[in-house]
Amino acid sequence: MALVLMLAFVGTAKAETAIVAGGCFWCVESDFESVPGVSEVVSGYTGGDMKNPTYKNHEGHxxxxxxxxxxxxxxxxxxxxKFLRSVDVLDDGGQFxxxxxxYRTAIFVSNKAQKQAAQAAVAEAEAALGQKIVTPVLSAKTFWIAEDYHQDYYKGTDIVLTRAGPKKQSNAYKFYRKSCGRDARVRELWGDQAFSH
Structure with missing residues (x-):
């Protein structure tokens, strides 16, 4: 019995987390939920000092x-x-x-190993682009989960009003993403290294 239990845990790694900011959290969530090995992506707010931020008021986050x-x-x-290749790492005024x-980009690290890995990834991405990347590596602060309606927004079925009229939420998301030029800019910047959904 002990051998069977022991074998059940061989090769089972404990889940880890990464916290990144890449502009609209709906888009980053959409990009990463389909990645093999990713079990969950949650939208939220971080980096600021305000407690219990909301979508209407998340100043500093x-x-x-x-x-x-x-x-x-x-x-x-x-x-x-993948994250660095899914955003415009040259834009420090927001995204798209x-x-x-x-809406600026950032990587939030919770330990020394993450910090070293993130800094190495930024350096490697800078070398690949031949340009200075503005995405900072910052110490993690409290991650505040966003309101329920922001979670899996890109899959939603509610009807929402857009500049192009009423649309099903998932179609409104696609319209927003295309209109903002997110994927086109990422492809322009990264070419065949671009990562997006």
């Missing part, structure tokens, strides 16, 4: 996501490399059509 993954399938280094400090 970034829109961010917490990515839970199995390190036996995908490493932290790989998650960060979302402007302002809440």
């Amino acid at each position: 970034y829109e961010a996501v917490e990515i839970t993954f199995d390190p036996a399938v995908i490493s932290y280094d790989e998650v960060i490399a 059509c979302d402007r302002g400090s809440a």
Whole structure:
């Protein structure tokens, strides 16, 4: 019996998390939920000092996501490399059509190993682009989970009003993402290294 239990745990790695900010958290969530080894992506706010931030008031915070993954399938280094290739790492004023400090890119690290890996990934990405990357590596602060309606927004079936009229939420998300030029800019910047959903 003990041998059977022991064998059940061989090769089972404990889930890890990565916290990144890449502009609109709906887009980062959408990109990473389909990655093999990623079990959950949660939208939220982090980086600021305000307690219990909300979508209407998250001053000082970034829109961010917490990515839970199995390190036996995908490493932290790989998650960060994909993240850097899913955003405009040269834009320090926001991302795509979302402007302002809440929409800047950042990598939030919770320990020395994550910090070293994130810094190495940024250096490698800078070498690949031949340009200075503005995405900072910051110490993690409290991650505040965003309101329920922001979770899995890109899959939603509610009807919402857009500049192009009423649309099913998932279609409104696609319209927003395309209109903002997110994927086009990422492809322009990263070419065949681009990562997006």
